[in-house]
Amino acid sequence: MTDSADELVDLTRRLVSIPSHEDETAAGDAVESWLRSETDAAVDRDPDGNVIARRNPCASTSLALVGHHDVVPPADRQRDDDGAYTIAEREGRLHGRGTADMKGALAACLLAFRDATVPDDRELVFASFVGEEDGGVGARAAIDRGFGPDFAVVAEGSTGYSAAPDQPTHVVTDVAVAHKGRRGSTLVATGESAHASETGSGENAVYRACDAVDIVRDLPAPETAVFDEHLAGSIAVTGIEGGTAMNVIPDRCTVTVDERTVPGERAPLERVETIDGVEWTVDGDLPPMACSRAGFADAVLAAASAAHRADAGVADGSEPGSPDHVVKSHATDAGWLADAGTACVVCGPSEPGEAHTETESVSIDVLRRCRRIYHGIAERDVPDAE
Template structure:
């Protein structure tokens, strides 16, 4: 890790910013291959000569290892990100000098603008440079991983886990900046998951002039909605921090024409889950003719190792103190991340990254260069710390 007081510091700060711009410029909403190529090439050039191992798996995940790679007793810490992004707005896309599609990248007022700058190529760049620079303690394997498919349900993380990716600890570099107070990068120790469900009520059609001849599926659906409304939202506590979930009916469709008793009605439900708790939506099936189906279940995350959570917070506080900033805190996050999949597989996780609320997925998406530098310090500091 470079000395905070040495002359190299501005070069490292600029390196993280330049690498962020390079990654952000590469389209990766429909195909992550080119972005993965850039990450893999940089890691091979910058870290393999010093003994790191760089891999690219079948789905495009880029994973690198250094430190106690061959020690079966070593503990492993992973710095984790993703290089896919949501589709850009029209003004975020242009062509480069070669006539190829490229994302528009601008640097102004201390920020980098472009699709994926906040979510989350800036933090990926900071983690890449930290991985290269940090010297892990004896008995520690340091891992860098950038996954594909995070924006579409964590397909890359799930593939890696199924193939044996199982770090003991992981810092997922999703956004945690400005959560407890302005201009701090906090440490998330728990986040919500998301379970998307469908209730389908079946009935029997009849002419609307003789409603008693049928079985109104909309009425059955309304009875099921009443059950959902009566359920308690999931809630829990992680290291003293409250995590409050929610359950909400978000859509209802039944009937095709005004003079026919509907024989089918569909309800959609958005549930924000918390570690270890979910709403008892199966109770809706007590209504005759109603069937409950889970369409998507993104798992929540709750850190399972207090020493790791405290070590990450200590690294974050050291970085903030060096820069003369207020102290960060342990916080919770409302959004699901790949930390949920890793936690479900047994990895102790925290989330800490540059993105601020309201930046991701917007047409004006941007990230602060100061915060990227701060994240580099946190990641490298944690990678060199014992706990």
């Protein structure tokens, strides 16, 4: 593998500099153009703007390196006076919107996709989706059109998840075998308005909503285990609104609920509808992810371990700071892919607390490491173990 730090940094800089929080077209153009000029892969730009490239498209199994080229809106400090995205290099890190989430990882995937020697029986796929930050609209559209690799490494953040409290978080790039999903719900309580001086003449919607909140508060949070890694969800009331005036019994009250889901489990929120006048509506449901193939999870971990040993100059064996299987709190496009039948893991350079922040940055050394991991898994045998 040609391991040019400058090539990786330059490509990351190029991608990060392209605004893509409102319109991903230009960023998709750059990804597509690079693939067409740097590889002989079959490149497709679908109607939604997803960029998908394939090597060995007739092979019996398929492995995808998956990312996205949209970002959340930048902070003022992440744009210059003309509104262009800024990117700076300081102390071995690249700073700017999208460096960690996830154009740095996207650059590492592109270079690994180009450089890997692909086994004859494997299709290697590169996919960069639009709309990941908007609920995975690009991934969902691609899946609806038939996108369904056997295996996928989704290059979202997994670096530092197993780090000890006294370690820098970028010491280890772990492999996430599961992540939480998010289900957002609204409870609407209705009643009958009346003058507040005649409480018996109406039905107080706020009281009904409070009864529903009591049910939510007592619900057990969902939890499960994936490859012996414990994953605990949560459920919380995040807002309540009702009433029109101090002297009027309210006839409507709305409650919002945030639930972090885990694979195979949901909190029984339907119980709130046992309260008269309360209706429960699901507003959005980002699926959780659990890797369905232990052999694949182990193969990616082996590739990550090999990359760490290369970083340390160690030929073999286990040394302090080895990567591990972990779980991740945040939903990614891996949830949609896993829901459609793809065996997924998440492995990428972003550390906890970097994505979506005003100070977003990524370690250049970790970007190089992730490039090695993606290159390694693209060439490695993947056991077909359940």
